[in-house]
Amino acid sequence: MATSLSSRATQRAASSRTASSATSSMNAASTTTRRANTLRRANTLRRTVAAIAALGLTATLAACGTDSSKSPSSNDTNATSSTTPATDQTTEPTADANAFPVTITSALGDAVIKEKPERIATWGWSAQDAVLSLGQVPVAIPEFAYGGVDGVLPWVTEKIEELGGEQPTLLKGGDNGSANPEEFVAARPDVILAPYSGLTQEEFDALSKIAPVVAYPDQPWATSWQDQTLLVGKALGLEAEAQKLVDDTNANVEALGAQYPELRGKSFAYGANNQPEILNVYRETDPRVQLLTQLGMTVAPSVEELAPADADRSYFFGLAYENLNKLTSDVLVAYFGDQAAADAFVKDPLVAAMPQVKSGAFAPIVGESFVMASSAPTTLSIPWMLDQYVPQLAEAAKNVK
Amino acid sequence: MSRRAWAGLLIVVALVAAAAASLAIGAAQISLHTVWEALTSYDPANPEHIAVVDKRIPRTLVGIVVGAALGLAGTVAQGVTRNPLADLGILGINQGAALGVVAGIILVGATAPAQYMWFGIVGAAAATMLVWFLASRGREGATPVKLALAGAAIAASFSSVVSGILISDNLALDSMRFWQVGALAGRGYDVLLPALPLFVLGGVLALALGRSLNLLALGDDTAHGLGLNTGRARVLSGVVITVLGGAATAVAGPIAFLGLVVPHAVRAIVGPDYRWILAYSAPVAAIVMLVSDVLARVVARPGELQVGIVLAVIGAPVFIGIIRRGKAAAL
Numbered sequence: 001m002a003t004s005l006s007s008r009a010t011q012r013a014a015s016s017r018t019a020s021s022a023t024s025s026m027n028a029a030s031t032t033t034r035r036a037n038t039l040r041r042a043n044t045l046r047r048t049v050a051a052i053a054a055l056g057l058t059a060t061l062a063a064c065g066t067d068s069s070k071s072p073s074s075n076d077t078n079a080t081s082s083t084t085p086a087t088d089q090t091t092e093p094t095a096d097a098n099a100f101p102v103t104i105t106s107a108l109g110d111a112v113i114k115e116k117p118e119r120i121a122t123w124g125w126s127a128q129d130a131v132l133s134l135g136q137v138p139v140a141i142p143e144f145a146y147g148g149v150d151g152v153l154p155w156v157t158e159k160i161e162e163l164g165g166e167q168p169t170l171l172k173g174g175d176n177g178s179a180n181p182e183e184f185v186a187a188r189p190d191v192i193l194a195p196y197s198g199l200t201q202e203e204f205d206a207l208s209k210i211a212p213v214v215a216y217p218d219q220p221w222a223t224s225w226q227d228q229t230l231l232v233g234k235a236l237g238l239e240a241e242a243q244k245l246v247d248d249t250n251a252n253v254e255a256l257g258a259q260y261p262e263l264r265g266k267s268f269a270y271g272a273n274n275q276p277e278i279l280n281v282y283r284e285t286d287p288r289v290q291l292l293t294q295l296g297m298t299v300a301p302s303v304e305e306l307a308p309a310d311a312d313r314s315y316f317f318g319l320a321y322e323n324l325n326k327l328t329s330d331v332l333v334a335y336f337g338d339q340a341a342a343d344a345f346v347k348d349p350l351v352a353a354m355p356q357v358k359s360g361a362f363a364p365i366v367g368e369s370f371v372m373a374s375s376a377p378t379t380l381s382i383p384w385m386l387d388q389y390v391p392q393l394a395e396a397a398k399n400v401k
Numbered sequence: 402m403s404r405r406a407w408a409g410l411l412i413v414v415a416l417v418a419a420a421a422a423s424l425a426i427g428a429a430q431i432s433l434h435t436v437w438e439a440l441t442s443y444d445p446a447n448p449e450h451i452a453v454v455d456k457r458i459p460r461t462l463v464g465i466v467v468g469a470a471l472g473l474a475g476t477v478a479q480g481v482t483r484n485p486l487a488d489l490g491i492l493g494i495n496q497g498a499a500l501g502v503v504a505g506i507i508l509v510g511a512t513a514p515a516q517y518m519w520f521g522i523v524g525a526a527a528a529t530m531l532v533w534f535l536a537s538r539g540r541e542g543a544t545p546v547k548l549a550l551a552g553a554a555i556a557a558s559f560s561s562v563v564s565g566i567l568i569s570d571n572l573a574l575d576s577m578r579f580w581q582v583g584a585l586a587g588r589g590y591d592v593l594l595p596a597l598p599l600f601v602l603g604g605v606l607a608l609a610l611g612r613s614l615n616l617l618a619l620g621d622d623t624a625h626g627l628g629l630n631t632g633r634a635r636v637l638s639g640v641v642i643t644v645l646g647g648a649a650t651a652v653a654g655p656i657a658f659l660g661l662v663v664p665h666a667v668r669a670i671v672g673p674d675y676r677w678i679l680a681y682s683a684p685v686a687a688i689v690m691l692v693s694d695v696l697a698r699v700v701a702r703p704g705e706l707q708v709g710i711v712l713a714v715i716g717a718p719v720f721i722g723i724i725r726r727g728k729a730a731a732l
Contacts, residue, residue, distance in 0.1 A: 275579050276514075276587025277456075278704055306703050318704030320428030322456065325448035326703070344513070349455045353448045 099237030106195075106215035108204035113212050116237045117190035121211070123171065123179055124197020126225065128156055129378035130232035131193065133245050137165025140187035143172055146337070147372030154369050155384040181206045195231040196223045196287075196376075222285040222315050225377050226250070245379045250294070256386055257295035260394040267300040268292055269329040269356075272336075273345050277321045279334070283307060286315040291377045292333070295390065297397075300329030321350040330400040332356035333393070335365040335375065342366050360399035363392050405677060408670050412684045416465075419691035423461040424453060428698045428705045459589040464694050464708075465687040466593060466600050467585070467649045468659065472686025473607040474646035475660020476667075476679050480614035481638035482545040488661040489646040491552045492639075495655040496559035497528020498647060502580055503563050506573045514652065515591040517580070521651025522599070529643040531555050533636075543635055544621075583654035583709025585694050596648050603644035604683070610638060611676030618673070656709050658716025659686050665723045689715075 104111045121140040122128040128141040137160055143151035151170045152160075160167065171183050179199070184192060184207055192213045198220040199213070207213045214235050216223050223231075226246045233242020257263055270289050271279040282289050284299050293299060306326055307317050319327060332354065336342040342364040345351055356362050365374055373385035425436050431449045438444075439453035471489070478487045489495060501524020502517045511517035535551035536543040567574045613634035616624040624631050649656070663686040664678055671677040690708065693715060697706040 274575070276584060278586070308701075308703060318701070320698070320703060320705045322427050322429035322431075322452040323703045326429075340512070349451045350448060353446070353451055 099234075099239065102234060102237070104212075104214050104231065104235055105217075106204075106213075107218055107220075108199060108201055108213075108215040109208065111191070111208075111212035111214045111235070113191055113235055115190075117235065119188055119190045120236070121171070121184055121187050121189035121192045123192060123194035123199065123207075124221075125376045126196045126228055126378045126381075127193040127232060128168070129159075129376075129380040130195075130229045130242070131236070132156065132159040132163065133229070133379040134233060134236055134238045134241055135163065136236065137163050138168045138193075139166075139189060140169040140171050140184070143170040144372065147368040149369075153372060153381070155373065155380045158384075159380055179203045179207060181210060184210050191235055193232055193235055195228045196221065196225075219285070219313055219315075223287075224290055225287050225379070225382075229379055249379045249382055253291070253294045253382060253386065254296075256390050260295075260390055260397070262394050262397040263390075264296040265298060266296075266330040266397045266400060267298050268331040268333055269300045269303055269327050271319070271327075271332065271334045273334065273341070275318070277348075278318045279321065279324060279327070280316045281306070281319050281327065282316045283314070287377050288375045291374070291382070292393070295393070297331070297393075300327075302326060302328045321348060324350050324354055327354070329356060331361045331363060331393070331396050333363045333365065333396075335371040337366075337368050337371065339366055355401070359401045361396050361401070363396035365389070365392070405671050408681065412681060412688070415688050416684050416691075419688045419695075420461055420465065422695050423464065423691045424457050426695050426699060427452060427457055428702055456589075459593065460585050460694070461691065463588045463593050463652065464585050464690045466597070467653045467656070468687035468690030469683035470600050470603065470645040470649040471656055471660040471690075472663045472682035472684075473604060473679060474642050474649065475686070476664040476675070476682045477607055477610060477614065477638050477641050478646070478660065479664055480610075480675055480678075481617060481635055481642075482548050483618060484545055484549060485665070486661070487549070488658075489642065489650065490556060490655075491549055492642055492646075493528035493532050493552050493555040493559060494525045494642065494646045494650055496556040496563065497531075498522070498525040498650040498655070499563050499577075499581070500524045500559045501527070502651070503566050503573055503577060506576045507566065507570060512576055513591075514580070514588050515595070517576070518592055518596060518648075518651045521580075522596075522647045525647030525650060526643045528555055528559060529639055529647070533639050542632060579707070580654040582707040583656040583712070584697075584707035585653060585690075586705065586707070588652055592652050596652055599644050599648040603641050603648065606637065607641045607645060608679055610634070610641060611674070611679050613637070614675035614679075615673075618675070654707075654709060656690075657713045658720060659689060659712055662716050662719050662723065663689060666719075 100116055101112060101114045104113070120131055120136060120138040122131060122138050123142055125142075128138050131138050141152075141156070144153050145151060147153055149157065169183070169187050171180070171187075173180050173183070189211045192207050192211050194213060194215050195217070197216060199207075199215050204213055204215055214231055217227065217231070229242050229246050230239070233239045233245075236242075270282040270286075270292065272282075273279050281303055283303060284290070284293075289299060306319060306323065334342075334345065336345065345364075346357055346362070351357055354362075365371055370385055370388065373381040374389055424440075425431075425433060429449065429452055431439075431452065435449050436453050439447075439450035443454055444450045474494075475488055478489060478491060479485060482491065484491065498521040501520040501522070502511075504524065505511040505517035505520030509516070511520065532548065532551045532555045533543060535555070536547040539547070541547070567577060613629060616627055616629040617631065617634060619627070621631050624634075646660070664682050667678050667681045667685055671681055689712075693711040694708040697708045697711045700706060700711075
């Protein structure tokens with residue numbers, strides 16, 4: 001039977017309140033884990049719940065409620081379209097002092113930032129990268145067990161050294177499911193930045209009592225890296241700088257993409273095997289997918305054709321190995337924590353039978369830090385990994401038959 | 402024909418049908434014609450043939466073996482503890498196996514079921530022996546009540562050790578998570594064949610325990626008076642539960658309700674004679690396992706669910722129904 005352990009494990013994996021309250025009463029306000037290889041259990045669980053409903057037992061689970069954190073926010077005042085930046089520049093000068101007070105509306109509520117924040121806490125993925133890129137060192141960042149060295153991602157460590165700031169406090173729970181308000185209290189932040197996270201409404205409300213919280217503009221875990229950077233820039237009164245960072249990084253990505261013409265127009269499917277006989281396929285709302293489209297590749301039509309109807313709001317869906325032959329694309333990209341996992345993947349007869357794998361048009365992304373960098377592209381992680389990433393993709397693209 | 406004979410015939414037919422369904426139905430919709438083609442003229446380059454022959458056949462066999470083992474182990478657990486609510490968890494099997502699997506993941510970096518299976522079996526055996534040892538203290542020996550108490554205590558302590566380890570080791574947690582739910586996916590011959598001797602040994606022993614369980618059901622004094630060596634009967638039962646339950650749990654993860662519900666359902670059909678309950682519980686549990694697994698493959702297309710989730714969803718209401726009908730009180 002479900003031991004306390006199994007419910008804990010499930011809860012940890014859950015990123016939606018629905019899932020966690022269905023499986024655990026230990027911690028009502030569970031948040032998301034956004035680790036590269038535990039990714040997206042949230043949606044697995046959400047779909048699990050849906051499938052249980054399909055078994056005719058909706059009533060028992062309905063009490064668990066729907067995920068209010070997913071309720072789409074109406075007026076999303078700040079998030080710009082990721083592909084067309086530079087449209088929401090205000091007429092105000094970008095000098096810090098004039099940028100405040102500023103109100104940033106997210107799907108979970110408003111963050112009213114009265115003056116330029118000095119002590120910054122970040123939550124979820126990637127926000128710490130944006131803050132560092134803008135020249136500030138956060139006082140608290142989430143611990144990254146996956147891909148991190150002593151809990152800190154390598155490009156974050158490099159940037160902190162470069163800026164010469166104090167080492168941030170590492171917030172537990174980034175790997176474990178939920179934000180612990182006590183740790184935030186201890187960090188005494190002026191602002192909490194979580195534009196790319198799985199914060200629940202409860203967590204947002206609890207954290208908002210400590211400091212203004214900038215959550216995701218629309219859906220959890222579906223904010224482009226450009227929007228993340230711009231949101232952080234707005235919160236810090238550095239909108240123009242953020243815009244420039246985004247523009248420069250966009251230009252770098254596109255320039256490197258142009259150096260490898262074999263990438264242009266090639267269709268791809270992006271997956272991860274985190275569960276026996278299942279390939280999680282990422283959809284267009286996921287930043288790692290968006291990065292490849294920015295390099296000139298296109299998302300294979302088979303991805304949306306295969307996506308189940310109930311996955312409308314999810315950035316990924318699980319595909320059983322039996323259905324891999326329907327995942328047609330020029331290139332197959334998938335990430336693995338280590339080489340052994342990559343080897344085991346291609347050894348499976350159904351994987352080996354995929355045309356992409358047979359012809360060598362398969363680009364395995366191997367190694368935790370590298371996986372983290374390509375899974376959570378930011379203005380810091382993109383320069384850190386792109387020179388390694390793009391040639392690997394190009395190598396696979398050359399083998400497309 | 403007697404009621405038991407009819408039931409037996411029905412079970413055979415149902416088992417064949419469930420196995421056929423398990424070959425024909427999966428996450429991918431493969432036509433019956435192609436399934437037949439895969440079985441008769443296998444083309445190793447055809448993904449649909451690979452799915453049927455290299456995936457569905459071993460998965461079906463694992464389902465039958467694990468299901469039957471859980472049915473037998475559950476029956477023996479209920480018989481020997483005279484506890485109608487006993488399942489494998491009561492003897493600490495699940496938690497013991499979990500601790501073993503975690504140890505395997507941490508100590509030797511086991512990642513695939515075929516690797517950590519043995520650790521799970523050893524862990525389950527260690528837990529059961531510890532429970533037995535604790536329950537045997539004192540004059541009366543391992544009585545059902547003491548077994549239940551010792552089992553609960555060991556289960557709780559093992560489970561906290563596992564939680565403690567997993568909180569501090571995220572990579573172990575990743576490998577554990579899918580074992581924890583209970584699934585047949587990804588378990589092939591590499592898991593089944595090495596464990597097969599254990600299943601055969603445990604199965605034979607279990608089927609031979611019918612008479613002992615019948616006598617134990619009369620109470621220790623009566624059983625003793627009728628010539629049963631109750632101590633030996635209990636030890637043998639413990640061995641069966643450990644071997645079958647431990648191996649099944651190590652292979653597929655903790656599967657809830659199967660070992661609990663199936664003996665009750667079978668008892669309702671064949672009566673209280675454990676020789677019959679044992680003989681029928683094995684195939685019935687295999688059928689339930691296969692049907693649940695087929696459901697698990699189709700309710701979440703294009704992905705699939707873990708069978709443990711489906712069994713929990715099906716098992717809970719069935720179990721509540723059994724309790725409400727009052728059948729459970731009769732042990």
